[in-house]
């Protein structure tokens with residue numbers, strides 16, 4: 534096991550930020566910690582790395598108890614924090630060289646690793662730039678290079694794509710998959726369900742400092758009753774027709790908003806057919822029609838009653 538967190542409790546005064554949080558990360562996984570703003574993701578990461586004192590719980594990394602002075606453990610961890618943490622007075626190259634130098638003493642080896650990290654985040658053309666001259670996306674990429682240059686076994690990234698343009702975001706996500714393919718185990722926190730779905734082999738959903746569900750995206754979607762969301766452009770429909778539609782087998786809810794009929798149905802496999810037959814039998818004219826599978830937001834909504842993002 535790479536990370537084992539058991540019953541972690543962290544309070545800030547009266548606020549319980551982590552409420553008996555437990556989860557594991559196995560070697561080779563990309564685990565996504567998914568939760569809304571303020572759910573406790575950053576607090577969990579800080580506690581796991583012993584950067585923050587906690588009130589209760591057990592944390593092991595690489596099978597060893599994590600403590601603030603566990604330098605041998607820390608050497609094998611790469612950390613990319615939410616806030617960019619680089620030195621303004623050092624160039625791109627010097628920054629990466631500095632952070633890599635905290636773990637790698639041999640100069641030739643370090644040069645090789647720094648060059649590799651620069652190529653990895655595609656900052657070759659910006660080596661001599663100072664951070665202030667970089668765009669937000671490039672700065673994020675520098676932040677990542679500083680965290681991973683020393684080739685750690687475990688890489689923890691806390692919301693690395695916040696406020697990043699789509700092109701840099703894709704590069705970051707591809708980069709993370711690449712690091713994983715090279716053997717690194719990854720923990721990735723985000724409140725973007727699309728990103729987590731795209732790259733994570735397993736997802737731990739957090740709300741109010743607790744794990745509310747975990748599994749692969751397929752397992753999480755199988756946990757809920759919602760099977761499909763059907764949207765139909767309908768020009769007019771009577772209230773009593775809506776009522777009859779709601780009573781059809783497999784239909785969980787029907788809403789009619791701005792000429793859109795939104796039907797949520799369970800996991801039955803002929804829901805679309807039921808809806809179409811109903812519309813035809815009742816001579817209800819309709820335009821575009823499409824069906825969507827549940828998202829991780831639907832999972833979050835069904836378990837907590839609220840949206841993942843406000």
Ligand SMILES: Nc1ncnc2c1ncn2[C@@H]1O[C@H](COP(=O)(O)OP(=O)(O)OP(=O)(O)O)[C@@H](O)[C@H]1O
Nearest residue numbers: 545548550568569570571572573574575576577724
């Ligand atoms: N230093 C602090 N002092 C007091 N409360 C804090 C502190 N840091 C975080 N909190 C509170 O603890 C809770 C968890 O915050 P945390 O930053 O861990 O959540 P998060 O899921 O990482 O959110 P975000 O995505 O916004 O960073 C929030 O209610 C937050 O306001």
